[in-house]
Amino acid sequence: QVQLQESGPGLVKPSETLSLTCTVSGGSISSYFWSWIRQPPGKGLEWIAYINYSGSTNYNPSLKSRVTISIDTSKNQLSLTLSSVTAADTAVYYCARHDSVVIAATRAYPLDSWGQGTLVTVTS
Amino acid sequence: DIVMTQSPLSLPVTPGEPASISCRSSQSLMHSNGYNYLEWYLQKPGQSPQVLIYLGSIRASGVPDRFSGSGSGTDFTLKISRVEAEDVGVYYCMQDVQSPRTFGPGTRVDI
Numbered sequence: 001q002v003q004l005q006e007s008g009p010g011l012v013k014p015s016e017t018l019s020l021t022c023t024v025s026g027g028s029i030s031s032y033f034w035s036w037i038r039q040p041p042g043k044g045l046e047w048i049a050y051i052n053y054s055g056s057t058n059y060n061p062s063l064k065s066r067v068t069i070s071i072d073t074s075k076n077q078l079s080l081t082l083s084s085v086t087a088a089d090t091a092v093y094y095c096a097r098h099d100s101v102v103i104a105a106t107r108a109y110p111l112d113s114w115g116q117g118t119l120v121t122v123t124s
Numbered sequence: 125d126i127v128m129t130q131s132p133l134s135l136p137v138t139p140g141e142p143a144s145i146s147c148r149s150s151q152s153l154m155h156s157n158g159y160n161y162l163e164w165y166l167q168k169p170g171q172s173p174q175v176l177i178y179l180g181s182i183r184a185s186g187v188p189d190r191f192s193g194s195g196s197g198t199d200f201t202l203k204i205s206r207v208e209a210e211d212v213g214v215y216y217c218m219q220d221v222q223s224p225r226t227f228g229p230g231t232r233v234d235i
Contacts, residue, residue: 035225045165045173045216047225060224061125094172101178106157108179109220111165114172 002027004095004115012122018085022078022095022115029053029076033098033109036069036080038091039117046091050098051078085122092117126151126219128228135233137207145231147200147217153180154197154221161221164193164202167230168213176215177202209235 008020022034035050049059049069059067066083078095099112127150137143153160160180165173175184177193180200190205204211212235217228 044230045218045227047218047227058223062224096172099175101182103159103179103182106155106159106179108159108161108182110163110175110178110184111173112175112184114174117172 002097002113004097004113006093006095006115006118008093008118008120010119010121012085012089012120013124014086014122015084018080018082018089018120018122020080020093020095020118020120022080024076024078024097029071029073029078032100034071034078035096035098035111036078037094037096037111038089039094040088040091041119048080048082048093087122090120090122092119125224126153126222126226128217128219128226130215130217130228130231133229133231135231137204137211137233137235139209139235140206143204143207143211143233145202145215145217145233147195147202147228149198149200149219151222152197153200153219160196160200161219162193162195162200163218163220164191165216165218165227166211166213167216168210171213173216207233207235 030053033052036048068081094117096111097113098109101108162180164177167173181193214230
């Protein structure tokens with residue numbers, strides 16, 4: 001059973017850069033797509049970006065200018081950086097795996113495994 | 125971006141009774157392959173979300189058959205045939221027919 005664990009500073013100052021790592025265990029990071037998703041306290045879910053095992057990325061346009069995601073297959077880790085943070089970036093940040101399911105020659109990529117999430121608070 | 129809406133936003137339920145949540149999208153979620161790229165997730169209290177349904181109606185591995193998804197185009201429904209106590213939490217629909225993936229606001233289900 002694959003497990004995902006997010007890690008990083010719980011507090012970040014306004015205007016600084018948030019950096020998080022997601023360590024994948026119990027399975028290879030290769031051959032899958034991976035996403036970062038965030039959830040402000042008491043609010044809903046926002047998809048940030050995804051990356052595949054070869055490093056191809058896709059970003060939410062609302063955050064694209066400030067976000068970078070990367071993958072290190074040798075360490076089985078994903079990384080997320082978000083620059084110029086404000087209080088609006090305070091959230092629980094999740095990494096999640098996209099399963100790859102084939103149904104009648106059609107592929108779907110549901111988010112089948114999630115980390116427990118890590119709360120990042122932006123405060124001075 | 126595709127805007128997802130859900131109703132109701134809060135749903136009191138009774139164990140053993142059925143429950144239904146509606147999800148609507150601002151654009152069709154039907155891909156050219158004929159499938160609807162709509163997923164349902166449940167976030168139980170204090171937990172990370174877990175996938176229930178993908179491609180509109182296909183139950184994810186390990187999901188009890190009391191959960192079913194239906195709908196096409198812009199209108200979708202998640203049904204629980206007989207609610208159990210463990211089904212409480214916030215249910216989200218999410219589209220992945222078009223980037224960026226977008227979630228509905230969530231429906232809180234309480235007993």
